[in-house]
Amino acid sequence: MTHAASTSLIDVPALQALLNSPTPPLVIDVRFDLANTDQGEALHAVGHIPGAFYLHLDRDLSGPRQVGDTFFGRHPLPEREAFANQMRRLGLQAGQQVVAYDAADGMYAARLWWMLRWLGHEAVAVLDGGFAAWQAAGGSVSREMPTARPGSFAAGTPLEQPWSKQELLAGLGRVRLIDARAGERFRGEVEPLDRQAGHIPGASHRFFKTNLDASGRFRPAAELKAEFEQVLGAFPAAQTVHQCGSGVTACHNLLAMHHAGLTGSRLYPGSWSEWSADPRLPLARG
Template sequence: MTDAASPRQTSLIDAPTLRTLLAAQPAPLVIDVRFDLSNTDLGESQHAAGHIPGAHYLHLDRDLSGPRQQGDQFFGRHPLPDRDRFAALMRRLGLQPGQQVVAYDAADGMYAARLWWMLRWLGHDAVAVLDGGFAAWQAAGGAISTQAPTIPQPGTFEAGSALEQPWSKQDLLAQLGRVRLVDARAGERFRGEVEPLDRQAGHIPGASHRFFKTNLGADGRFRPAAELKAEFEQLLGEFSASDTVHQCGSGVTACHNLLAMHHAGLPGSRLYPGSWSEWSADPRMPLARG
């Protein structure tokens, strides 16, 4: 989506458009967030082996997440980091107010969508996900570099009013049944048939299911906005986007559904970052299966 009043890219960007932006000034800040939950060093290794020229690497566990545990309280596998600390990290990468940011991962956008959401959480709307990720960049003949990016002069970006709102476990518990809760996990995990990562199998009572990969076409890129809008409107039923909360296993793939809704012209839904990993770890929380 391109803002009608400016060249800002605010949801998705394709590889040819990114190539054009990289040849212009000021150039966008490009962030590589490739990652693998089963091999947490893989994304960084992939970045070292070849990345979009000038791209910086951010690690899901180290950079896009905060501490999992404080005392006896568990906040899920990928809780949000401190907002001010994350803003400071983006300044160290050179981020300037209003500068275009482009996030990419290996292909499907699940990790790039997390960074997209987090920057909007900081109040920065000029951020887009590279549709199709690094695979699409390669397919389009984009240049690849193994050179470490130059450490820039610190930027002057400061966090502003949040454009995306997180919900806590307590927020969600208080509103169960009064919001449309959308679970982005695979169907077998939602139904409670398997649980490879978290403490219990199942889902939050009342949740609807939309596997995040439903947003993608056969080519691994996001499907047309009109198709996504029709499907999300059917899923939400009588609920509006602003009455919708997204969750998944740990607050990562849920951002993919948020991005898809934004791309489809349905902004305003919210994220439960703790998601099933936090919810299922608390024996006081209700759960459902099937």
């Protein structure tokens, strides 16, 4: 029996079926804590979905923050080919289903989802509800570390595109910019992580956790579509750019839009952390 590729979300029963199929998926654990950057890897060592590899947000899903005097934000993208090599080392085969999961509402798993699509790999999905949903459904947990065997994957035509700081500055007013941070950070009332408080002028606000129900799973596609269309207004999805603090939770809004059938928007990976570090750039509050 062949399974159709999952390209946005996958639930626990579907993942369990895939794990027991002749063509199992590559499962990636990306649990992480911004306040304790070693915690996710420690949790993986204690117990993970059987066969899952671990990728670390700072070490594996990000590139250098600074080169010379240029600061690229707290979680800039790595070199595209370097990340493709990393996925190949984990055993990724061309066209193989990838399932990403975390323990934080899908925010880190959505980053890996976006990055694999950036490499041109379409068969990637986020486990809806994450590790908590897996455990609640009685899914088995393993401490055994999987052995990687090099795969055949090669980066192809990108399915997602990043925007640079320069592109966004030139495009302000001609794109719908959506900020995924919490409301108090968007308004500039607090700023616990970055150099200045506030937001990029003209940005609309859509806190990423609005995409989830009380159980931590994504809300129905029709509801998300209606709400995002309100934020987009007259702008089509393809004229939309997403940002957050450092290019991570913005991917959650991108995934939610994709799940809702609104495709073609872009990610500004540097996000507020890069923008606010440049004193030449405008900012807004309120």
